[in-house]
Structure formats: C-alpha cells, structure tokens
Amino acid sequence: RCHLTGSTAASPTSIDPEHRTAVALPVAAIKSLLGVIQRSKATTMMGLQEDLRGATEEMMTFATESPGSLQLLGGRSHIALASGCELFMKYVTRAFLELPDFAACIAQVLERGERFAGISLAARDRIAEVGQAFIQDGQTVLTHGWSRVVSNLLVKAAEHRHFSIVVLEGRPDAAGAKAAKVYADAGIPTTVVLDSAMACAMESADLVIVGAEGVVENGGIVNKMGTYGLGIAARELGKPFYVAAESYKFARLYPLNQSDLPPMGPAAKLNFVDTASWEMTGGLVGKAKAPVNTDKDGKVDASSVPGVVQFKPNQIKVKNPPCDYTPAKYITLLFTDLGVLTPSAVSDELIRLYQ
Amino acid sequence: RGGGGAGGSTTNPFRTLLDLQGALRTKSVYVLDGGGGGSGGGKGEAGEGASGSSSQETIDPAMDKRLPVFAHLPQYKDPKHFEKEFSGVALGGGGLTLSSSSAARQQFHPAILSLGMQYASGTIRGGNARAKAMLRAFQQVIRDYEPPTGSGNSNTAASGGRPPTSRSPKDDIRHDLDHRIIKPAFQYWTTQCRPHSVSMGNAFTFLKLAVAALDRDMALEEVKEILVETIDAYIHERIDLADKAISKYASSKIVDGDVILTYGCSNVVEVLLLEAARDKGVDSFRVIVVDSRPLLEGRALVARLAEAGVECTYILLNALSYVMMREVTKVFLGASALMSDGSVLSRVGTAGVALMARSNNIPVLVCCETYKISNRVQLESITGNEMGNPDDVVIAGCAMDRAGGSSECGGGDGSSSGGAKQTNSIISDWRAVPNLKVMNLLYDLTPSEFVSGIVTEMGILPATSVAVLLREMNPQDTNTAFMGDM
Numbered sequence: 102r103c104h105l106t107g108s109t110a111a112s113p114t115s116i117d118p119e120h121r122t123a124v125a126l127p128v129a130a131i132k133s134l135l136g137v138i139q140r141s142k143a144t145t146m147m148g149l150q151e152d153l154r155g156a157t158e159e160m161m162t163f164a165t166e167s168p169g170s171l172q173l174l175g176g177r178s179h180i181a182l183a184s185g186c187e188l189f190m191k192y193v194t195r196a197f198l199e200l201p202d203f204a205a206c207i208a209q210v211l212e213r214g215e216r217f218a219g220i221s222l223a224a225r226d227r228i229a230e231v232g233q234a235f236i237q238d239g240q241t242v243l244t245h246g247w248s249r250v251v252s253n254l255l256v257k258a259a260e261h262r263h264f265s266i267v268v269l270e271g272r273p274d275a276a277g278a279k280a281a282k283v284y285a286d287a288g289i290p291t292t293v294v295l296d297s298a299m300a301c302a303m304e305s306a307d308l309v310i311v312g313a314e315g316v317v318e319n320g321g322i323v324n325k326m327g328t329y330g331l332g333i334a335a336r337e338l339g340k341p342f343y344v345a346a347e348s349y350k351f352a353r354l355y356p357l358n359q360s361d362l363p364p365m366g367p368a369a370k371l372n373f374v375d376t377a378s379w380e381m382t383g384g385l386v387g388k389a390k391a392p393v394n395t396d397k398d399g400k401v402d403a404s405s406v407p408g409v410v411q412f413k414p415n416q417i418k419v420k421n422p423p424c425d426y427t428p429a430k431y432i433t434l435l436f437t438d439l440g441v442l443t444p445s446a447v448s449d450e451l452i453r454l455y456q
Numbered sequence: 457r458g459g460g461g462a463g464g465s466t467t468n469p470f471r472t473l474l475d476l477q478g479a480l481r482t483k484s485v486y487v488l489d490g491g492g493g494g495s496g497g498g499k500g501e502a503g504e505g506a507s508g509s510s511s512q513e514t515i516d517p518a519m520d521k522r523l524p525v526f527a528h529l530p531q532y533k534d535p536k537h538f539e540k541e542f543s544g545v546a547l548g549g550g551g552l553t554l555s556s557s558s559a560a561r562q563q564f565h566p567a568i569l570s571l572g573m574q575y576a577s578g579t580i581r582g583g584n585a586r587a588k589a590m591l592r593a594f595q596q597v598i599r600d601y602e603p604p605t606g607s608g609n610s611n612t613a614a615s616g617g618r619p620p621t622s623r624s625p626k627d628d629i630r631h632d633l634d635h636r637i638i639k640p641a642f643q644y645w646t647t648q649c650r651p652h653s654v655s656m657g658n659a660f661t662f663l664k665l666a667v668a669a670l671d672r673d674m675a676l677e678e679v680k681e682i683l684v685e686t687i688d689a690y691i692h693e694r695i696d697l698a699d700k701a702i703s704k705y706a707s708s709k710i711v712d713g714d715v716i717l718t719y720g721c722s723n724v725v726e727v728l729l730l731e732a733a734r735d736k737g738v739d740s741f742r743v744i745v746v747d748s749r750p751l752l753e754g755r756a757l758v759a760r761l762a763e764a765g766v767e768c769t770y771i772l773l774n775a776l777s778y779v780m781m782r783e784v785t786k787v788f789l790g791a792s793a794l795m796s797d798g799s800v801l802s803r804v805g806t807a808g809v810a811l812m813a814r815s816n817n818i819p820v821l822v823c824c825e826t827y828k829i830s831n832r833v834q835l836e837s838i839t840g841n842e843m844g845n846p847d848d849v850v851i852a853g854c855a856m857d858r859a860g861g862s863s864e865c866g867g868g869d870g871s872s873s874g875g876a877k878q879t880n881s882i883i884s885d886w887r888a889v890p891n892l893k894v895m896n897l898l899y900d901l902t903p904s905e906f907v908s909g910i911v912t913e914m915g916i917l918p919a920t921s922v923a924v925l926l927r928e929m930n931p932q933d934t935n936t937a938f939m940g941d942m
Contacts, residue, residue, distance in 0.1 A: 319909065319918040355909055355916040357709060357786070357819035429918070445920035452914075452924055 125249060127185030127349055128221045130160050134189055135214045144203055149210070150194055157186040165367070180315030180323055180363070184352035185221070188454060192217050224347035224438035225253045232310070232345055232436035233258040240307040243340075245269045245299075246325035247276035248312025250345045254436070255310070256287045265290040267302050269327060273369050273421065276325065296327050300334040309335045313346040317354045318451055320429035320444025322346070323362065326422060332431030341433040348437050351451050356426045368421045373410040518890035521846075525838060526895070530651045532843045535576045567596040568641045572649040581753065583655035583792045583828055584695055584723040590645070590656050591687050594663060597637060598683050603629055603676065604636070629679055630667050638663060651842050654793030654801070654830045662690055662827075690827075698825040701913035703728035706788065706823055707735060709916075714741040715783045717813070720803045721753035722790020724823045726760060729788070733766050742767040744779055748805045750848035750896065773805055780812045787813045789902075791824040796926055797833050798904030798919025800824070801840070804897050810906035819908040826912050829926055837900040844896035850883045 137156045143149040164179050193213045232254045236242060242264055244251060255266065266284050270293055271277030277293060284291045294302050303309075309331055313322040322328065322344050335342040356362050412419075429444035439450060522531075571593045574580045580589050642660050646652045652660070666686045670679055706728045710716065718725050729743060743766055747754030758770045771779060787809065793801040800806070800822050813820045834840050886892050904919035914925065 318916065353915070355709075357821075357908055358817075360711075361709070445918060448918050448921040449924045452917075452921065452928060 125181075125221075125225075125347075126164075127181045127347075128218065130157075130182055130186055131189050131214075131218050131221055131349070133160065134186060135211070135218060138193070138207065138211055138214060141207075146194060146203075146206065149207075150190065153186075153190050157183075157190070160186070179365075180352050180354070181350045184315060185349040187353075188349050188351070189214065189217055191455060220438065221347060221349050224349070225250050227438040228345050228347065228436045229254040229257040231441050232343070233261065235308065235341075235343060235434075235436075236262060236264055236310075237307075238262050238264065240264045241267060241305060243267045243269075243299075243302060243306035243309045243331070243335075244280070245277065245309075245311050245327055245331055246271055247280045248345065250347065251310055251312045252280060252283055254345050255284060255289065259287055259289045265292070267292045267294060267306060269294060269296045269299055269302075269331075271325070271327075272296055273371055299327065299331050303331075303334045303338050303340060306340060308340055309342045311342075311344055313344050313350055314424055315352045315354065316344070316346050316350050316435065316447055317352055317356055317426070318448050319355060320432060320435070320447040321356065322427050322432065323352075323354075323356075323424050324427065326425050329359070329425040329427045329431075332427040336431050342431055343434055343436060344432055345436045348439050348450065348454075351447060351454065353451065353455060359426055362422075362424070362426055365423050368423055371419050371421050375408040375410065378408050516890075521887065521893055523893055523895055526841070526843060526897075528839075529841055529843055532845050532896070533576070533648075534845060534847075535573070564641060564644065565593075565597045565600060565637075567593045568644065572645050575645055576649040581751070582721070582723055583653050583790075584699075584825075586653055587655040587659045587827075588691055588695060590642075591659055591663070591691055594638065594641070595684050595687050597641070598633070598680055598687075601633065601637065601676075601680065603632060628672065629674070629676060630670050630672070633679075634664060634667050638667065655828045658827050658830075659690065663687065694825060694827040698827070698913035699724050699727045700731075702823050702825065702911050703731040705916050706821060706911045707732040709786065709821065710736065710741055712736070712740045714785045715744060716741055717744045717746060717779065717784045717787045717809070718757070719746045719754070719789055719806055719809045720748070720751075721757040722823065724825065725788050725790050726757055728823060729761060729766065730764055733761075733764055738765040738767070742769070744769040744771065744784065746771055746773055746776055746805075746809060748773040750844070751803075753803070773808065776809060776812055780816050780818065784813070784816075784818055787818055787820045789820065789822045791822050791828060792899060794822075794824045794829045794910065794922055795834050795901075796829065796831050796923045798907065798910065798922045799834065800902040800904075800907060800910075801830075801834065801899055802902060804837075804900045807837070807900045807902040807906070810902045814906045820906060821909050821911050821916070822902075822907050823911045826914065826925060826929060829922060829929075831926055834901055837897070841900075842898040844898045846886075846894040846896050849894055849896045850886050 134153055134156060137152055138149065141149055141152045143152055161179060161183060164182055193210045228250055236255075236258045242255065244255070244266060245268070258264070266281075266289050268277040268281045268284070268291060271280070277296075281291045281293045311322075311324055311328055311331065313324045315323040317323060324344075332342050354363065429447075432444050435442045435444065435447065442450070571580075571589055574589070575586065580586055638660075642652070645656075663683075666683060670682065674682075702724055710732050716729070718729070732741070743761055745754045745758045745761070745768060747758075747770065749772075754770065758768050761768050769779070789800070789802060789806055789810065791800045791802045795801065800810075802822075810820050832840070883889065883892065883894070886894050907919045909916045910919055910922065912925065917925065
C-alpha cells in the first residue's frame with residue numbers, strides 16, 4: 102500500500118502530479134509482486150501463481166474501491182494496473198518448466214521479475230529517446246491530460262529543440278493545467294486552452310502527443326476523456342497523432358465501441374462553475390463578498406459559492422466517465438519501450454507476449 | 457475475333473488465335489474453353505451438343521453464354537446433364553443409381569462417390585460441413601483400406617502384425633495411400649463434382665502430412681488406427697472445440713438489448729448464437745437473419761434459432777439498409793476462408809452487408825476457425841470464386857408473375873428447375889435469348905477495412921493480425937532474411 106500511494110500518509114488527501122513519486126502506479130505494483138514472490142511460501146509454480154493472482158486482486162480492489170482511490174488513480178482507469186500485473190505474471194512464469202528444482206525456479210523467477218521491473222522503470226526514458234525525433238524545431242505540439250511518459254518525452258525533446266506546447270485544460274481534474282506548469286518550468290512556451298477548443302486549436306498545431314491508460318489489442322487506446330475527439334480532429338485535419346505508452350500497458354481487451362469498455366474506476370463528481378462571471382462577482386472562494394457556508398466537517402457548501410450551478414437532486418443526470426476509447430485508425434504511431442510501433446503491430450506484440 | 461458478319465465465313469478460331477499469338481509475341485495462348493481441364497462441356501448450353509470439341513465450332517457471339525471475366529473459374533456442371541462425368545453415378549427418376557459399367561466405380565470407394573454426389577448436388581454446403589464430411593469419408597476409406605495385392609507385404613492383425621524388414625517404395629503403405637487413394641479422391645471431387653473450399657484444402661493438406669509423418673515400417677492396423685485417430689483429433693480440436701472457443705469470445709461481446717444481424721447460414725454463428733441464448737437467456741438479445749436468393753440458406757438458421765426460443769427477424773438482402781440504420785447494434789458473419797491480409801471470402805452478399813454496417817458505424821465481427829486461414833492474398837472477388845447454376849438465378853416465382861395471372865410459379869425455393877413449372881418470365885428461357893448472359897457467383901471478398909474484428913479460437917484479433925496467426929501456427933514456414941543468428 103505504501104508503494105501504491107507513494108506516500109507515508111495514512112490517507113492521502115490529494116496527490117499533485119508534481120509531488121507524486123516518479124514511479125508509475127503499475128510499476129509500483131510490479132515491485133510489490135516481486136516482494137510477494139520473495140515472501141511466498143508456495144512450493145509449486147501453480148501455488149506461486151495463485152499467490153501472485155491473489156495479490157493482484159487485492160491491489161485492484163484497493164485501487165478501485167478504497168476511499169482514497171479517486172485521488173490515487175486520479176480519475177483514471179485501472180487497465181494499466183491489470184495489464185501490467187498480468188504481463189508480469191506471464192513473463193516470470195514462462196520459462197520455468199525445464200527446471201526440476203523449485204528453489205532454482207524461484208531464483209530464476211525473481212531474476213526475470215527484477216528484469217521486468219527494471220525494464221518498466223526504464224521504459225519512460227526509452228520512449229523519450231525514440232519519440233523525440235518526431236518533434237522538429239518550430240513545431241507546435243498539442244497534448245491532453247497529464248502523463249509522466251509524455252512530459253518526460255517533451256522535456257527531453259526540449260533539451261535539443263525549440264518548440265511550443267498547447268495543452269487542453271483537462272476538466273475535471275485540471276490535469277492539463279497542472280501539466281502546463283511542469284512544461285513551463287522546463288522552459289517550453291506553453292499555452293492552455295479549454296477542452297472544447299481542441300478542434301479549433303488543432304488547426305495551428307503540427308502534431309498531437311498523448312499518453313495512454315491502456316493500449317488495446319487492435320492498437321487503439323484507452324485514455325482520459327477527450328482523447329477520442331482529439332484523434333478525430335487530428336485525422337480530419339491531417340495532423341499526426343502519436344501515443345506514448347509503456348509496453349506493460351498492452352491489455353487483452355478488444356473494445357468495439359465506446360460502450361464496450363470495461364467498468365472504469367470511480368468517476369469524479371462534476372461541479373458546474375460559471376467562472377466567466379467570477380470576474381464580476383469576485384466570487385472566488387475566500388474572497389466572496391458574502392460569507393460562504395461550511396458544514397460541520399468544514400467542507401465548503403457549494404451552493405453558497407457564487408457562480409456554481411446547482412441541480413435539484415435527481416433532476417438531471419450527470420455522466421463523467423473518466424476514459425474514452427480511441428480506435429486504431431486515428432493513431433499514427435505508438436512510441437513504446439519496444440520501439441516505434443504501428444497500431445497493427447500492437448496485436449503482433451500481444452500475441453507474442455501472451456503466447 | 458474479327459467477326460464474320462451475318463452469315464459470313466466461319467473462321468477457324470485456332471487460326472485467329474495463332475495470328476493473335478504472333479501479333480502479340482506471346483509465349484502461349486490459353487484457350488479458355490468453358491469446359492476446361494479436359495472434363496468436357498461446362499454449361500450445358502442448348503444447341504452446342506457434345507461440347508468437348510466446341511472449340512472447333514463457331515459460336516455466334518450473341519448466343520455465347522460464357523462470361524469472359526469469369527472464364528478462368530471452374531464453370532458450373534449440372535449433375536443431371538453430365539451423368540457420365542460422375543463416373544457411374546446417375547440421377548434417375550427416383551434417385552441415385554450406380555451405373556455398373558463405369559471404370560471409376562471400381563476405382564473409388566463408394567463413400568467417395570456418394571460424397572462427390574452430395575457436393576455436386578449441393579446437399580452438403582458450408583465450409584465446416586464439407587471439410588468434416590470429407591474427413592469422415594477418408595476415415596471410412598482408410599478403415600476399409602487394403603494394400604495392393606501381390607506386394608507380399610500385407611500385414612494383418614492375424615499374422616501378428618510383424619512389420620517387414622524393408623519395403624520398397626511401391627510397397628510403402630504411405631505412398632500407396634497417398635497416390636492411389638487420397639489424392640485421386642480429392643482430385644475427383646474437385647474436378648468432377650465441385651471445386652474444393654479452402655477448409656477442405658487445408659484439411660486435405662493436414663491429412664497428407666499426417667500420412668507422410670507415419671513411420672515407414674508401421675503395421676497396417678496401426679497405420680489405420682493412428683490415421684483415424686488423428687483425423688478425429690483434427691475435427692475435434694480445429695472445428696468443434698474451436699467453435700466452442702469462438703462462441704465464448706463472441707458471446708462476451710453480446711450485451712443485453714443487442715440486436716444482432718447475421719447473413720446466410722454460418723455454422724459457427726449459429727453455434728455462438730445458440731450458446732449465447734443459453735448463457736444469457738433468450739430475452740437478452742434478438743437476431744435479424746438476412747437471406748438472399750438463390751440458395752436461401754438463412755431459412756434453416758431462422759428455423760433453428762426460433763426453435764431455441766430466440767426472437768428472430770427474417771429479411772431479404774434488399775431490406776438491409778432499413779434495418780441496419782434503425783435497429784442493428786452488432787453484425788456477426790461467417791467465413792468460407794480468411795485471406796492472410798485479413799480480407800474475408802464468404803457467401804456472395806457478405807461484402808454488401810459488411811459495407812452497409814461499416815457505413816453506419818456498426819461493428820462487424822467475422823467468426824472463423826483458424827484452419828480456414830489461407831496463405832493466399834486475394835484483392836477482389838474475381839480471381840478466386842466459383843460459378844453456381846445459372847438456372848437458379850432465373851427460375852423462381854415472384855410476385856409480379858403471380859399477379860400477371862401466369863400459371864403456377866415454380867421453384868420458389870430456388871432449387872434447380874428440374875420439373876418445376878416455367879413462368880412466363882422472359883428470362884426463364886434465357887438460353888434462347890440473344891445477348892443475354894446469366895451469372896451466379898457463389899462467393900465474394902470482404903475487404904479487411906470493413907471488418908472490426910475477427911473472432912478465432914485464439915481470441916478476437918484485428919484483421920491485420922491474420923498474417924501473424926499464420927506465422928505463429930506455422931513457424932517452420934517462415935522465410936526470413938534475418939536467419940543469421942540461428
């Protein structure tokens with residue numbers, strides 16, 4: 102659990118991308134699984150697999166259902182977590198049949214496990230290496246959401262070239278705005294626009310780079326809501342659409358359309374705030390002319406903040422799925438630690454990885 | 457041909473062709489005779505008589521019923537007109553009779569002959585059915601197999617099955633089985649009865665490999681036992697179990713409230729729909745079966761689905777756009793063969809269904825076992841196809857004929873017209889009508905862009921991964937330039 106939350110606090114209240122650890126969630130999970138192997142009391146390979154599977158399920162349950170999970174996953178899906186663990190299990194238990202001695206087996210399994218964890222950790226750097234070549238001087242990169250892989254790639258590319266970034270704001274978690282701070286700190290000229298401006302901003306962009314929560318079998322991706330629209334706009338306007346993702350995110354899913362995605366993690370509650378009118382009412386919290394109400398827990402009563410649109414309970418449905426599915430035909434190339442892949446090569450890799 | 461004009465001199469076609477050859481400086485000129493391959497006439501065109509020598513006679517171009525674009529394909533052979541071709545199996549008034557004077561009857565096992573007749577008459581249709589029937593027939597033949605007498609090497613169980621110490625090639629059971637029994641039977645079916653499907657071809661290749669893999673000095677009984685078991689295993693794993701696995705993967709894509717469309721009658725689609733109905737309940741989805749003339753195969757599927765309690769709708773192909781736009785949520789199609797670039801060879805009409813689904817953003821899932829994968833690549837529906845009975849297309853009842861007060865329309869079920877009453881439709885006598893040709897193609901090719909996913913026993917794959925499957929299944933066949941480090 103320490104690994105997963107990346108902090109020693111018992112209940113994390115908020116995890117800023119800037120302050121989260123550098124370790125990706127699935128990689129932390131993989132390291133935990135290594136620990137499970139070390140501490141396992143199983144005497145057969147099947148027993149070990151059972152232990153690993155049990156541990157994976159525990160982690161999945163924690164990640165999706167525990168009270169802190171929204172902050173933990175940041176409104177993302179748990180596909181990468183599931184696929185990372187499954188690939189790890191497949192990888193480590195693959196070549197065990199030849200060894201008669203179980204202790205020797207375990208030693209080899211551990212070695213493979215360390216290697217896998219090492220590969221996953223180094224994946225981001227390798228992706229930055231292959232991906233930088235695709236950004237040229239003077240270009241404008243359009244990006245969406247917060248992804249450590251993408252930010253690593255862009256920051257590394259900025260060391261050799263001059264380009265600018267346009268970031269979509271990223272409601273409801275302001276992921277894009279937070280990412281923009283990171284890029285600006287790295288010295289890259291950055292612009293933030295509304296999510297709804299994506300098609301309009303596409304016209305002045307030269308390429309799109311996004312990360313992925315999961316890469317599915319047909320080469321499509323599951324990523325933060327809004328990526329699908331970005332893909333359609335990019336294709337329509339003839340801009341290349343690149344995805345940066347580690348290979349442990351390759352999942353054995355085959356979505357046929359948006360409604361065919363597996364159930365996602367918890368959805369963030371949406372607040373509808375007329376920020377345009379804040380200027381006039383001076384309605385930022387703490388600066389309101391009228392005192393804002395707090396309930397007994399000290400939480401701000403939303404209805405008292407000026408500009409917040411309140412619905413009668415159960416009058417209007419609000420849907421906020423965290424992720425959408427971008428089909429393979431909108432994706433030009435994927436930057437992975439296995440190299441630069443076309444969407445159709447993803448299935449090839451998956452067949453090999455899961456053989 | 458330069459055209460002789462009305463009543464003009466009859467030109468010897470060969471002379472013209474030779475001139476053509478000279479003019480084009482071609483190496484050779486293929487005479488595409490409608491009969492092809494020495495098997496004699498092909499189309500039963502009235503007024504042509506024994507067609508083996510038809511290349512020497514003049515054919516009035518207006519009355520020529522051959523289709524130039526499809527002349528390279530095996531042309532349809534009507535079993536009734538060419539009973540001699542079937543080597544002793546004749547359709548009499550009451551049914552099959554075996555003519556005793558045929559040499560072929562002595563050559564082929566009766567199981568082979570009767571299966572050939574079933575292929576030719578269309579009693580057995582569908583990739584799985586034809587391949588299974590072929591393998592079962594081979595099992596029968598193998599069980600009854602006797603090595604050629606006079607080899608002095610026949611082993612029977614009674615003699616303890618002691619293998620001989622050495623066998624010359626002509627005494628080799630494998631060689632004998634392959635050359636005398638298996639190959640000729642397959643050739644007979646393909647050339648005399650009906651061109652083989654990809655499923656049959658792959659199963660046949662498998663059988664040849666199984667025979668060749670036998671131990672050279674194995675006893676006869678053991679040979680038979682092993683071969684029969686191997687065939688059983690193939691049928692069980694690559695067809696029956698594969699269908700079960702496909703059902704499982706495809707059913708996982710069916711959600712409550714789905715309206716599923718399918719075309720024709722595919723064995724594996726039927727299995728998966730029945731399985732899904734069992735697992736999710738018959739009320740969870742409904743099925744629209746699209747059917748088309750002349751085979752009208754969908755009727756059988758609808759009957760079986762309805763019997764199982766599934767809510768079905770039955771339409772003909774011309775109503776497709778209506779249901780597609782309004783109701784359908786998913787399309788499941790079967791395949792006769794899967795090309796290695798992911799395009800699908802299936803019953804004619806399938807490409808249209810896939811196209812319509814694609815343009816309405818409806819996912820199309822093609823269900824196909826891996827044994828139907830062909831390492832050919834076909835780019836359109838012309839180079840590899842099959843011609844059916846042209847009479848099936850023209851002779852059938854229709855509403856207009858009935859309204860016109862003509863006598864009873866015949867052959868409403870699309871079967872061949874033997875005995876069915878002729879309608880007054882002008883094209884029922886199409887052979888006598890000049891400048892009129894009739895075409896009945898059996899297959900078409902669906903490009904891989906229209907296919908959202910291919911469901912095989914290995915899971916759901918994108919169409920681009922069929923080549924990967926082929927590679928994984930046949931690693932010994934991969935020719936790569938990167939063999940350096942091996």
